[in-house]
Amino acid sequence: MKRISWNQYFMAQSQLLSSRSTCTRLAVGATIVRDKRMIAGGYNGSIAGGTHCTDEGCYIVDNHCVRTIHAEMNALLQCAKFGVATEGAEIYVTHFPCLQCCKALIQAGIKAVYYAQDYKNHPYALELFEQANVKTEKVSIDKDIFLSFAENV
Ligand SMILES: [Zn+2]
Numbered sequence: 001m002k003r004i005s006w007n008q009y010f011m012a013q014s015q016l017l018s019s020r021s022t023c024t025r026l027a028v029g030a031t032i033v034r035d036k037r038m039i040a041g042g043y044n045g046s047i048a049g050g051t052h053c054t055d056e057g058c059y060i061v062d063n064h065c066v067r068t069i070h071a072e073m074n075a076l077l078q079c080a081k082f083g084v085a086t087e088g089a090e091i092y093v094t095h096f097p098c099l100q101c102c103k104a105l106i107q108a109g110i111k112a113v114y115y116a117q118d119y120k121n122h123p124y125a126l127e128l129f130e131q132a133n134v135k136t137e138k139v140s141i142d143k144d145i146f147l148s149f150a151e152n153v
């Protein structure tokens with residue numbers, strides 16, 4: 001098995017996390033990384049102990065599911081809960097973050113956002129990232145890596 005790059009490694013982690021999502025509309029995963037170490041991970045889902053979209057359907061307001069906490073927020077909140085600094089950290093997300101998450105990531109001191117898939121990519125979010133000097137880079141998942149891994153399981 002060939003050694004994979006850090007980008008592919010962390011994005012694969014986010015992809016795996018997304019498979020824990022409980023929202024039927026979109027499955028998102030996020031991994032926060034500092035000094036090449038994963039410090040937190042999250043996926044979009046209900047608050048702990050709450051009703052899942054997968055059980056009772058999404059709670060739609062203005063065409064958005066309001067039941068779930070987004071993957072990026074869950075990863076940041078995990079850091080808040082356990083007292084882990086996010087200043088200067090980077091995040092790997094399966095989908096480009098929504099505007100609310102973008103603002104939270106900037107405010108938490110995240111310095112780079114790697115995303116596997118474009119997702120609406122709000123122009124104001126891009127503007128804010130640029131202003132805050134946050135790097136954004138698309139890192140597409142190399143499916144061959146998953147296949148070669150699966151062969152070895
Ligand atoms: Zn939902």
Ligand SMILES: [Zn+2]
Nearest residue numbers: 070097098101
């Ligand atoms: Zn979001």
